[in-house]
Amino acid sequence: MNYRVIKHNDLFLMTDLHGDVPGSSAQDGLYMRDTRFVSKMEIKLNGKRPLLLSSAADENYVARIRMTNEHEEIDGEVKLWRESVELIRERFIYGDVLYETVFLTNFSTKPLNFDLGISFDADFTDMFIVRGFQPADELGKITERSADTKHWHAAYVGADGVRRETSISWDTEADAMSSEGDALYKISLEPRETKRITFTIIPSVEGRVVEATPRETALAELEAAYDGWNEKAMKVKSDSEVLDKLFDRGVQDLRVLLTDFGYGLFPVAGLPWYAVPFGRDSLIAALQMLPLDPKIALGTLEMMAAYQGSEVNPWKDEQPGKIMHEMRSGELARSGQVPFAPYYGSIDSTPLFILLAAEYAHWTGDTAAIERLMPSLERAFDWIDNYGDRDKDGWVEYYQESSKGIANQGWKDSADSVVHKNGEFAAAPIALIEVQGYVYQAKTRLAPILERIGREETAQKLRDEAERLKQELDAAFWMPEEQFYAIALDANKDQVRSVTSNPGHLLMSGIVPEDKARIISQRLVAADMFGGYGIRTMSSESTGYNPMSYHDGSVWPHDNSMTLIGMSILGFKEEASTVISGLLKAAEKFEYNRLPELFCGYDESIGYPVSYPVACSPQAWAAGTSIVLIQAMLGLKTDALNRSMTLAPFLPAGINRLTVKDVPIAEGRLSVELKRTGDGEPLQVDIIENTSGCEIVIAD
Known part of the structure; x- marks a missing residue:
């Protein structure tokens, strides 16, 4: 697959292999009830897209993307040595909330200073339009965009009269934030130091209020739910x-x-x-x-x-x-x-x-x-x-x-x-x-x-x-x-x-x-x-x-x-x-x-x-x-x-x-x-347990 997708209950996220929802993408995004609530979600290091190392969503409900930086040199002076920053994106969905944590680790021998840019947007596009349907009637409009250094919010009122909203919060205050959804962090890391930033993205329909559970609690509850499924x-x-x-x-x-x-x-x-x-x-x-x-x-x-x-x-x-x-x-x-x-x-x-x-x-x-x-x-x-x-x-x-x-x-x-x-x-x-x-x-x-x-x-x-x-x-x-x-x-x-x-x-x-x-x-x-x-x-x-x-x-x-x-x-x-x-x-x-x-x-x-x-x-x-x-x-x-x-x-x-x-x-x-002991040998059938109350007939 040339995409990554995770889902829980009624919410799913589709991204490229980098974990991005590129603003120019025709299809990637965070979806709920046939609506795209996030149409852009990109990460950049010093204004450049990180290099992909690995991308996995083999657990379906958790995705992990591992990346690093490219070499940056200006007029012979090294700005950021190649592969010195490890960037891991870990995301999961629980309780109609998308959690994404960005882990940044300095693997060089010297302190590092660089910019981390994260961009968001929400276009509230209907799934049919995303897939190519051309509507004949007028659609709704985005009625609100607002931001501060720890939040971003957008609202849309559709042709159906329904208000749809996207609210994004993060646990580390950004150094700069625009209403267009561009957050900027000035990152400083000592050798072997790791910093992390956790985002929560909450879609809402008709004013429904959803509270985000603390990340560790949410992940533990999600894993417990899957463990219970596997057990039975x-x-x-x-x-x-x-x-x-x-x-x-x-x-x-x-x-x-x-x-x-x-x-x-x-x-x-x-x-x-x-x-x-x-x-x-x-x-x-x-x-x-x-x-x-x-x-x-x-x-x-x-x-x-x-x-x-x-x-x-x-x-x-x-x-x-x-x-x-x-x-x-x-x-x-x-x-x-x-x-x-x-x-x-x-x-x-x-x-x-x-x-x-x-x-x-x-x-x-x-x-x-x-x-x-x-x-x-x-x-x-x-x-x-x-x-x-x-x-x-x-x-x-x-x-x-x-x-x-x-x-x-x-x-x-x-x-x-x-x-x-x-x-x-x-x-x-x-x-x-x-x-x-x-x-x-x-x-x-x-x-x-x-x-x-x-x-x-x-x-x-x-x-x-x-x-x-x-x-x-x-x-x-x-x-x-x-x-x-x-x-x-x-x-x-x-x-x-x-x-x-x-x-x-x-x-x-x-x-x-x-x-x-x-x-x-x-x-x-x-x-x-x-x-x-x-x-x-x-x-x-x-x-x-x-x-x-x-x-x-x-x-x-x-x-x-x-x-x-x-x-x-x-x-x-x-x-x-x-x-x-x-x-x-x-x-x-x-x-x-x-x-x-x-x-x-x-x-x-x-x-x-x-x-x-x-x-x-x-x-x-x-x-x-x-x-x-x-x-x-x-x-x-x-x-x-x-x-x-x-x-x-x-x-x-x-x-x-x-x-x-x-x-x-x-x-x-x-x-x-x-x-059986080998191909062509008779098949042996052993009943290990039968608590069904049904009699078993073994036929040829």
């Missing part, structure tokens, strides 16, 4: 260094992406541009996180239910019962210049909402939560039947109504993602193949739960509807000449005959006949779909294939994870092993062994996975993929309703030992060890 989280140890690092990175990334919007911890989509509530992304991330912390799923469901569609509103692509796509709270959204407050243009969020509720109950046995959610679940089913299938042909399909909404409303939401064999883009309404699988899974998995809570008639109705869907799927979507499912049906009910990764999502649903499920799995790891680092989004033999594209040939880890869940459930261990080995190979090459949102779909013969230029990192469902890898290797299926679980374990080639501890299931925990 599932733990993994294997003989594969990259697997262990990928898993640990995923757990840490998921924690930093959790935000509490008032309904419990909730996974936002990703950094830097999607640190907001999403429908599809957050629901899938919560599904991936069931083996890590099922409570995240419950918080996600409660949040989605709170913002469920309540009216027909074409501007927002909203209908009653629909689950939102994305919720923004910046100036443009609040003033109605964009429809994202919230926006509902997603065809899959609603069935995924029901699907997650069902899988949560099967994982935990918590039927009481389903009873509480039943009004929202019923409205979601009504949306599927009435608005999701407006022409009553049995398929759930999308059509954009909002003039500033999203045209393609599946997870592949770029304009060119649903393309015919002749190169033409499919016309809406469009019925995506994976969405039909989500609907089937939602109905079949929720049915037994409804029986448990006394809704037998509704349960049977869902089973009957699901069976009709299963019977009709092949006639509509199966391409005999490709031996594969089409990605979609277009407005004319014609197949969109591209070979893509989308049908892989069907495998976990149970809608695919067993013979076709094996064919799909084998095709997904064939050379045209699998380049060595993961399943591509589109076959290299399809018309629209482009390894550099966002959705037509790239590799998305979460996309692979959805397929892996199905491969594991169905017992396709060889194909699942291939996918896991590819993802591990990719993770080995990325910074911090972190899988990004996506990467290019080039073949592994290049020697490394090719980065996609604007991929989010960290990103929730990419981080969640690391959890799915472990679930898949365990072959773990839970049935907490009937107090049972199944393990059908395997280990990919090159991994001979895997220990997984503290998997939360039902009311307890599961710890398991898999081991």
Whole structure:
């Protein structure tokens, strides 16, 4: 990554590798609620940018940047000898406050005198504008800038009538300070002497008062929070260094992406541009996180239910019962210049909402939560039947109504993602193949739960509807000449005959006949779909294939994870092993062994996975993929309703030992060890602990 980002709760900071927010930058800054509260934050020594030594944000919530000075000489007289000053910037976010401490150490043999300049600014730019949106209406104005030698403050009143403020304080009085945000310190250091200056930056919306906790206390509380998360989280140890690092990175990334919007911890989509509530992304991330912390799923469901569609509103692509796509709270959204407050243009969020509720109950046995959610679940089913299938042909399909909404409303939401064999883009309404699988899974998995809570008639109705869907799927979507499912049906009910990764999502649903499920799995790891680092989004033999594209040939880890869940459930261990080995190979090459949102779909013969230029990192469902890898290797299926679980374990080639501890299931925990003496040897399964109350069945 060519940037550094840290986050806690609803506040995140994005800088360059020096830790600066350059005033000329189009994107860096301190953001909260889709607003940039700091648009400039630069440090200079004697008016010059320090030289970068190292830059790390591997802990996600703390960043450390180490720099030094360049050589300065005027008319033969040394003003500042090279590398004589060590400058360390350490920053973290806690309690909606950014803390930054600058440490200055003299490593020369003589006393040093130099200027330290620190510049701040706040432009209060809306996230949409930062990312290139051109507003048609008038925006707000900065109404105040003030400063003294220990403070700087700016205020802005937006077109939405909301007052936004940035307040910056520091613990060491500056020698000079301007209202424009330029602070100057005259620094004197004896040899080996260190001085430090701590800044606190507090964004505020509508006059909300935030008090900064003392730095050491704030850092200790922040570290304690992460220690608590790590202590209760599932733990993994294997003989594969990259697997262990990928898993640990995923757990840490998921924690930093959790935000509490008032309904419990909730996974936002990703950094830097999607640190907001999403429908599809957050629901899938919560599904991936069931083996890590099922409570995240419950918080996600409660949040989605709170913002469920309540009216027909074409501007927002909203209908009653629909689950939102994305919720923004910046100036443009609040003033109605964009429809994202919230926006509902997603065809899959609603069935995924029901699907997650069902899988949560099967994982935990918590039927009481389903009873509480039943009004929202019923409205979601009504949306599927009435608005999701407006022409009553049995398929759930999308059509954009909002003039500033999203045209393609599946997870592949770029304009060119649903393309015919002749190169033409499919016309809406469009019925995506994976969405039909989500609907089937939602109905079949929720049915037994409804029986448990006394809704037998509704349960049977869902089973009957699901069976009709299963019977009709092949006639509509199966391409005999490709031996594969089409990605979609277009407005004319014609197949969109591209070979893509989308049908892989069907495998976990149970809608695919067993013979076709094996064919799909084998095709997904064939050379045209699998380049060595993961399943591509589109076959290299399809018309629209482009390894550099966002959705037509790239590799998305979460996309692979959805397929892996199905491969594991169905017992396709060889194909699942291939996918896991590819993802591990990719993770080995990325910074911090972190899988990004996506990467290019080039073949592994290049020697490394090719980065996609604007991929989010960290990103929730990419981080969640690391959890799915472990679930898949365990072959773990839970049935907490009937107090049972199944393990059908395997280990990919090159991994001979895997220990997984503290998997939360039902009311307890599961710890398991898999081991074999060498490749090809039988796998030994040892149950270390099982306090779940569920009987374990070990399958081949």
